[in-house]
Amino acid sequence: MSESLYTLVKQSKTDNNSLEIVIDLFSPKIDRSLQQTKLQYREDLSQELKMKLLDCIRNYEVENTPGYFQMLDILEEQGIQYYQGG
Amino acid sequence: MGDVYSSSSINQSVENYLTKFEKHLQNPVIKSFLDIQENMDLLVDVINNPTNVSKKKLDDTFREYYFKIRFTNYLSKAIYFNAINFDKKVNLFLDRNKSILDSQLKEGDNLTLIDYLVSKEWQEGQEVWIDSSNIADHLTSYSLYKAIHLLTENQRQLLNLAYIYDLNDSEIAIYLNKSQQAVSRSHKKALKKLREIIENG
Numbered sequence: 418m419s420e421s422l423y424t425l426v427k428q429s430k431t432d433n434n435s436l437e438i439v440i441d442l443f444s445p446k447i448d449r450s451l452q453q454t455k456l457q458y459r460e461d462l463s464q465e466l467k468m469k470l471l472d473c474i475r476n477y478e479v480e481n482t483p484g485y486f487q488m489l490d491i492l493e494e495q496g497i498q499y500y501q502g503g
Numbered sequence: 504m505g506d507v508y509s510s511s512s513i514n515q516s517v518e519n520y521l522t523k524f525e526k527h528l529q530n531p532v533i534k535s536f537l538d539i540q541e542n543m544d545l546l547v548d549v550i551n552n553p554t555n556v557s558k559k560k561l562d563d564t565f566r567e568y569y570f571k572i573r574f575t576n577y578l579s580k581a582i583y584f585n586a587i588n589f590d591k592k593v594n595l596f597l598d599r600n601k602s603i604l605d606s607q608l609k610e611g612d613n614l615t616l617i618d619y620l621v622s623k624e625w626q627e628g629q630e631v632w633i634d635s636s637n638i639a640d641h642l643t644s645y646s647l648y649k650a651i652h653l654l655t656e657n658q659r660q661l662l663n664l665a666y667i668y669d670l671n672d673s674e675i676a677i678y679l680n681k682s683q684q685a686v687s688r689s690h691k692k693a694l695k696k697l698r699e700i701i702e703n704g
Contacts, residue, residue, distance in 0.1 A: 423567040426574060443578055450586040454593070462589050469585045473578060482570040484562035492527045 427479050440470050520550050536568050638663045650700035658693040665690060 420428075420435075422442070428435035447466050451459045483491055521528065528534060537543050545561045604617040635641065638659060642648045651659065664675045672690060676683040 421567055421571070422574060423570045426570075443582065446579055446582050450582055453586060454590055458589075458593055462586060465589055466582055466585055469581060470578060473581050477574065477577070479570065482566050482573060485565035486558070486562060488530075488533065488565065488569065489524065489527055492530055492533075 423479070426474060426477060429474050436471065436474060439474055440467055443470060517547055517550050520546075532569055532572060536565055542568070636663055636667055638667060641667065646701050647697065650697050653700055654693055654696060658689060658696075661686065661690055662693060 420438075422439070425435045425439050429439055447463060447470075450466070451462055454462050528537065537546060542561075542564060545557070545564055549557045549561050601616050604620070605615045607613070607615060639648055639651050642651065651662070654662070661675060661679075664670045664678060665672075670678065672687045673683045675681075675690075676686040679686065
């Protein structure tokens, strides 16, 4: 895998190839969850899950992930709330 | 001499930084991020040389790192819960559409699906479809027939539209020139009233 997940998901909004790669990356997890359902529904479930993932990946706000300094700010805020609460 | 001095002051500022943020460095994400030597090097670089370039580098590296964790977690959960929902949906469908005609419908109940499919009321020569737009004419249960006459004219009209003409609430709303919310409310109210009347005899 040459591209990082971050770049792939970002590109997925416009690029279907990246989208496919991301879904393929998660296919072991999908296959694993197929085992809970009956044999004759596995293909349906697999398709359903891939459709859901498509939505999830396309709609994920990649830019909302905090950077290092933002993360510290968030923790700082939470810390203050925590101490006030306690 | 100068080198020794500057390197010890560098270590000092790094240490100051680590003590200052000790609390936050316990955060599992930040901790695991800084456990990777290259990321730690980036942080040290920022502390010693806080330029926009070095800050951005650290920021972006962290964002990518954190994104991977967050996103993987999110998708894993999505897969897990959607798989459960799918199973529920399949089971509900199978429960409502039994494929075995003479299996018990409910536990402890002797009724089977085939009992429901066989019509006991229809007899030869009996009119099957009553052509009437009044819902009371379609009822076979006497208590329901009595109950429906206790509703208001408006409620009866609404039930006519809903169950004889098979309109949904928003279509009824357009037909009666009311809001869909009002129609839904009085629809629900009418059904509730019917149920109360039947249950109380």
